Amino acid sequence: ETGVTQSPTHLIKTRGQQVTLRCSSQSGHNTVSWYQQALGQGPQFIFQYYREEENGRGNFPPRFSGLQFPNYSSELNVNALELDDSALYLCASRPGQGTNTGELFFGEGSRLTVL
Amino acid sequence: AQSVTQLDSQVPVFEEAPVELRCNYSSSVSVYLFWYVQYPNQGLQLLLKYLSGSTLVESINGFEAEFNKSQTSFHLRKPSVHISDTAEYFCAVTRRSNDYKLSFGAGTTVTVRA
Numbered sequence: 001e002t003g004v005t006q007s008p009t010h011l012i013k014t015r016g017q018q019v020t021l022r023c024s025s026q027s028g029h030n031t032v033s034w035y036q037q038a039l040g041q042g043p044q045f046i047f048q049y050y051r052e053e054e055n056g057r058g059n060f061p062p063r064f065s066g067l068q069f070p071n072y073s074s075e076l077n078v079n080a081l082e083l084d085d086s087a088l089y090l091c092a093s094r095p096g097q098g099t100n101t102g103e104l105f106f107g108e109g110s111r112l113t114v115l
Numbered sequence: 116a117q118s119v120t121q122l123d124s125q126v127p128v129f130e131e132a133p134v135e136l137r138c139n140y141s142s143s144v145s146v147y148l149f150w151y152v153q154y155p156n157q158g159l160q161l162l163l164k165y166l167s168g169s170t171l172v173e174s175i176n177g178f179e180a181e182f183n184k185s186q187t188s189f190h191l192r193k194p195s196v197h198i199s200d201t202a203e204y205f206c207a208v209t210r211r212s213n214d215y216k217l218s219f220g221a222g223t224t225v226t227v228r229a
Contacts, residue, residue: 045218056216
């Protein structure tokens with residue numbers, strides 16, 4: 001069984017640029033969510049995708065956007081990067097809506113540094 | 116909305132000593148509770164979870180946590196730690212519905228010394 005994989009693992013951008021982070025969900029999982037983990041803090045929920053539609057969003061501005069594809073992989077896009085966007089971005093997947101374990105399966109993250 | 120408070124940001128402990136990581140949560144609805152562990156330069160891994168039933172839950176590597184509804188707590192314990200337990204530990208909560216948005220605490224860094 002393949003776990004959640006994310007790319008790239010590390011990247012450096014400058015203020016004002018745009019970034020795209022990618023995630024392949026675990027086999028059999030059709031729900032993907034994204035979290036931002038700033039240094040020294042716990043992960044913060046950005047949004048969740050189910051069957052290619054956003055079905056939950058945290059307190060992040062619209063310049064954070066995403067996509068989910070028919071194979072359930074996902075992208076996180078951040079426009080107009082700010083210094084405070086520097087963080088570890090975690091993707092997590094889980095089985096479909098009817099599965100009632102509450103457990104998320106996390107990738108190892110993409111570490112974004114904004115200079 | 117749900118929230119989590121982890122009462123200790125850093126816990127240094129000697130090898131083979133016991134450790135307790137404290138977690139309190141706030142929620143107006145029934146919740147599921149989790150402890151996740153993050154080793155250096157890695158993502159989060161589920162350590163254990165409380166969904167229902169027995170209030171004491173255990174992991175395969177010797178950790179246990181007890182759900183206390185009256186005190187809204189879910190403290191994590193291990194009677195004897197190893198060097199390999201050095202990591203950051205996050206308590207998380209989600210409401211019992213299908214959205215499964217996790218709310219995390221700020222984390223507790225456990226450093227085990229020989």
